[in-house]
Amino acid sequence: MSGFPRVIPVLLVSDGYLVKPVRFKGEHYIGDPINAVRIFNEKQVDELFICDIDATVKKTGVNYTLIEEIASEAFMPVGYGGGVASAAEARRITGIGIEKVVLGTAALTNPEAISEVAFALGSSSTVVSVDARRRLTGGWDTAVERGRRKTGMTPVEAARRAQELGAGEVLLSSIDRESTFSGFDLPLIEAVSQAVTVPVVALGGASGYDDFRPALDAGASAVAAGSMFVLNGKHRAVLISYPTPSQVRALSRP
């Protein structure tokens, strides 16, 4: 496959602030999202995902003002997720300057939303987020609402469903690995990548640039990380970082 693998920071927003949750419980305050986006933009980041974790859980709805401020600082593709449930909302978001819409809870509990959004925006702008949690007995479940509810589907089933309904990309997160800096869940990535033909973005567990190649080899088209790009060192100091263009290029298969 030609084209470079993408390396994507995932920023989580709560109440207009940038936060970093620890294992979906509690939040670590990071700062102002606008400056973070500006810095990533100057670092020539491939792409950025911004997820509003309040929007779905607290039902606060889409924060269009914040999206507009973010979009005006980003000259690369930005995906936005959080509380998007209809084509009208999706259209409004992309009209502001956001490249893709990430459907999470809405998608898996109301599958027609995926088709509607995909029809309105095109598949390539429609991403479905699949959050996976390991079962004690082996395999994984898919959860929604920031891990609070199980859907009864496996990640493979959820990803396949999403593709059938028109999603152009799957954002696959490992709930267990998030913020642990213990590496990606490679078997999870492999299972889902083999089940669909749309690009799969792997998220959850990245601790360093060395973790990216294995995830790509397992079948991911892109790698994403939250903590790694905004926290530094043993004191988890807030500091934005991102690989240089040559480091990103080095991830391409020769």
Place this chain on the structure above:
Amino acid sequence: MNISLVSYGLGNLGSVVNMGKRAGAKVTLVSTPDEVLASERVILPGVGAFDEGMDRLQSRGLVEALREFAASGRPLLGICLGMQLLLDGSEEGTSPGLGLVPGNSVRFSESAGVRVPHMGWNTVEPTRADPLVEGLPDDSRFYFVHSYRVVPNREEDQLATTNYGGPFASMIRADNVVGAQFHPEKSHAFGMTILKNFAAA
């Protein structure tokens, strides 16, 4: 340096306006035939399906306006779906296109060993020197997101190629009408160079 950006309900206008501003140009939204015809240079953006794009242009009377604008010799840049609309048609739909560049759009085939859509960063190789690609560094890369690729009838209309399961035309030019399959407004400094060059056209 004035750029008119066609607003027809599809496409990422905010980003083009923002980047245009950073590039030193004045970007105004236009949505009527008169406005298009009064413009110095026009950008036709677009994201989504071919037929929907043509329908929306048609219902606004913009199909004729854009053809007339192109015939007047003034610069017209089509981006992403906007570029595909410049040709005669597309496998994706049944509507005829603007017909400003002879050719059609076809779907990428998974059999070539690639995932569809083509989504991500890729390099662009100009086939010749051209004011639109002037000043691009060797490591330039651009953001693509599309499932269909253009196939111009005339080889000389191909301005640049990109490799994705084989080479395809990523930029086209027929006189004053140019197209870019990638999104310059999402391609950082590289995209900015393209827009700056277009603004100076």
Place this chain on the structure above:
Amino acid sequence: MSVVDRETRSYQQCTVTVMDTTDPDIEFDADGASSYVAFFNRRYAATLERAQRGERSDELAALVEKIKADGKGKPYDVVIGISGGVDSTYLTLSAVRLGLRPLCVHFDSGWNSEAAVDNIHNLVTSLGLDLYTQVVDWREMRDLQLAFLRSGTANADTPTDHAFGYVAYHQAQKYGIKHILSGSNLVSESILPTAWGYTSADSKHLKAIHRRFGAVKLKTYPVMSSLVRTLWYPYVRGISTHALLNYLPYHYSQVKQEIARDVGWRDYGGKHYESVFTRWFQGYYLPERFGFDKRLAHYSSLVLAGEMTRDEAVALLAEPNYPEDLRVQDHEFIAKKLGISVADLDAIIASPPRDYTDYPNSEASTKALFDFTARVGGILRKLGILR
């Protein structure tokens, strides 16, 4: 005298440095040299010369020994505040070379430039150092920042500067560290007219301005009282601060090359360009609203330190150091971040500036306290009670 009363004093510029009458307190001698020259020669020249010749190495070695001894058994010997700029980067590299084990601390004001963040990252990564970052609820920071702009006082960078001291002291206390290294240095900072900006350390002043012009309660923003800053941490907690760079030969061109080579430092142009706010503040806000350019002080310091000739300084000052398109971009960004319109920001800048003395401050009492503690300290030292 205040910059606000810009009376018609005929323009004059120092013949030795480039300081001029935009500093209302400046005085000139018969040869046209400003009072700063005499002050520098009297107070700093000897020390600086010895440092530049490497003659302070014994003092430096003694200091390092003391720091190491005090740091035994602790995870770190020193705390160093870093910003991504030349001074703090070279300071950190020097500390490591001297065998010290620093904890790097940084205050994230929300205005970090990409270059600053990159420099910090490269520094801690290449030297394998631990980093602590203090963040403040952005809404509080924004409100405080706006309050200072609305107050019309010259030191609108107080919100960021005031917090720096807290972060270093707080982390030092946490780990029982007795020493902080500061990047301040005589080469580039020996001159700073009081009329060009009141100290950021005055918490009474900060709180007064916040009370008058601010709206958001300060809960996460670290306000540090002068008492705590001047008495508690230094004397009760025994944490001393050392300007280590003043013990070493410090030549900018050589220093910049070294840090670029050894810790991946990137030059982003302009002192203080590590903060978008600071570059706008010094490059536009101060000249526009108050009529002075801090580069004069910076270059004059370099001239007195022998790092730059006066002619070079004059040539640099003639160059516009803040390209207009960048300035406009920053201006819009700052308005956006502060949550106001560009028109509102322009209106603030157009309104008359004020002097810090127009607002409550503890200048008089701080000076008295300082003198008192210095005197007591002197006595205690004589009695052998204080080292």
